[in-house]
Amino acid sequence: MQHPLMIALDVDHPEKRKQLLESFGEEPLFLKVGMEMFYREGISALEELKKAGHSIFLDLKLHDIPNTVKRSMKVLATLGIDMVNVHAAGGIKMMKAALEGLEEGTAPGRQRPKLIAVTQLTSTDSSMLENELLITQSMDKVVLHYAKLAQEAGLDGVVCSAKEVPLIHAECGKTFLTVTPGIRQENDAVGDQKRVVTPQMARSLGSDAIVVGRSITASENPLQTYRMMKANWGE
Numbered sequence: 528m529q530h531p532l533m534i535a536l537d538v539d540h541p542e543k544r545k546q547l548l549e550s551f552g553e554e555p556l557f558l559k560v561g562m563e564m565f566y567r568e569g570i571s572a573l574e575e576l577k578k579a580g581h582s583i584f585l586d587l588k589l590h591d592i593p594n595t596v597k598r599s600m601k602v603l604a605t606l607g608i609d610m611v612n613v614h615a616a617g618g619i620k621m622m623k624a625a626l627e628g629l630e631e632g633t634a635p636g637r638q639r640p641k642l643i644a645v646t647q648l649t650s651t652d653s654s655m656l657e658n659e660l661l662i663t664q665s666m667d668k669v670v671l672h673y674a675k676l677a678q679e680a681g682l683d684g685v686v687c688s689a690k691e692v693p694l695i696h697a698e699c700g701k702t703f704l705t706v707t708p709g710i711r712q713e714n715d716a717v718g719d720q721k722r723v724v725t726p727q728m729a730r731s732l733g734s735d736a737i738v739v740g741r742s743i744t745a746s747e748n749p750l751q752t753y754r755m756m757k758a759n760w761g762e
């Protein structure tokens with residue numbers, strides 16, 4: 528998939544997860560497995576998803592000392608996942624260690640999972656950045672700075688809002704991946720997200736992939752909503 532719409536499997540029961548996936552039939556999907564599902568269902572569920580032909584972004588957002596992150600990534604590299612992430616706030620050493628761990632853990636002949644870094648969560652706005660996190664630079668500057676650190680560490684790309692994609696692609700190059708959550712159709716509830724765009728806007732801003740959770744998982748007809756959002760995203 529060149530520009531995937533990644534479905535965030537944020538549901539509160541394995542049966543709901545299974546029902547949701549059944550509603551998509553045989554279509555191979557790009558699925559984002561987050562902490563909720565991974566902590567509940569573990570590695571065996573990832574194997575199930577892979578067997579069904581799906582691609583997996585394991586969104587665990589590692590953020591710890593470099594040694595711990597490296598050793599953890601070495602384990603995650605064995606799980607058959609396609610993408611995994613860290614928080615760029617862990618710094619260059621931590622990101623380099625994450626990459627080393629992934630490389631060491633990837634079996635010969637297998638493709639290393641892509642490694643991307645969260646710049647600033649899409650639930651953060653400028654006011655939170657300044658007043659809670661005490662970061663006084665603008666959101667654009669901070670996100671770009673973290674993207675550059677991730678690139679310097681050798682990572683494949685970042686998680687950011689689609690709003691920051693043009694800046695990141697201009698400074699880090701078009702092949703540096705931008706994976707963008709905070710996606711909503713015009714009338715969807717925004718919830719806790721702050722830096723939000725529609726699938727159409729994400730495409731015109733140049734996002735490489737969009738992540739959609741509740742708009743699909745909480746929809747009365749997830750398949751129909753997925754198809755509509757995918758069409759609006761241009762895939």
Ligand SMILES: O=c1ccn([C@@H]2O[C@H](COP(=O)(O)O)[C@@H](O)[C@H]2O)c(=O)[nH]1
Pocket residue numbers: 535537561586645647648649650686687708709710720738739740741742
């Ligand atoms: O900055 C970030 C990083 C990760 N996420 C994750 O994406 C989905 C979005 O879900 P929605 O229901 O579409 O809001 C969710 O799993 C987050 O953990 C993010 O939103 N922002």
